[in-house]
Amino acid sequence: MTERSLDSLSPFEIRRRCRKHLVFVDNHGVVDVFPDVRRMAATGCPVEWNLVGESAGETDDPCIDALISAKRSWPHVGDSDALRMYLEHQPMGTHLYIAASWVSARSLARIAEMVGYAKEDIQIRGYGQKYQKVFCIACYTINPIGDAPTVICRQCGKMISVSDHYSRRLDAVLGYLMLNNKTKKENP
Incomplete structure (x- = not known):
């Protein structure tokens, strides 16, 4: 029930043996993920930035923008068909890093697991009230x-x-x- 959980304070464990990094962030997670994105880019694998929510924050940092291979916006996480298609077409060995509200994060993780991502391929940094x-x-x-x-x-x-x-x-x-x-x- 806390405003910020312990999960949200720890950095993501960056997978070095992967083919692609997919980052999903909302307004609360944008700034906190910047150090992780730098570490992801250092692996040499492409990093895709996915903004979640109606008013998802943009990256105003040109250094971060230079590290990201593609940007996408998902105004409604409930649009599971579009997300499912997007996740299904990712290469084998893609890892997901989610920094968003717990509600959005659980929805994204459920969709990813339905299309075949293993729990080990998904990391969550949740914000706000964990359970509803x-x-x-x-x-x-x-x-x-x-x-x-x-x-x-x-x-x-x-x-x-x-x-x-x-x-x-x-x-x-x-x-x-x-x-x-x-x-x-x-x-x-």
Whole structure:
């Protein structure tokens, strides 16, 4: 639930044995990725810059622009058909580096995995709230998450603790029941 996760603070591990580097960034990740792009270009493999989001930031640094072999813009990550086609036509040995909001990053990673990229070929540096939904284990309802570490289930009224156990199938984290808490119906 933090504004910036530990993943976002560490540099990408640059793969030296690859054929191409694909960088996906949004407004939050543009500046943080510049040192990584320099290291990617030093491998001698082409680096493609992909801007994600409506107002995705441009590179105003001529040194970085000189290192990038191509630029593309993806205003809507939900446009999975176009992204799928783009990723399918990349050469074998292409690595993805994603520096974007967690929602966009997970969507991009899912599309890449569907077309055959291995998890080892995808690195994510996420920003913002990591999870959007929590799954109540008492009544099996999916609830939105705020900034608090606990949520009151909208279906059963029980207090649930937000965990870090993520379900890809549900696109939600598991919510554990808090003991010794009254439900909404028992409160005066």
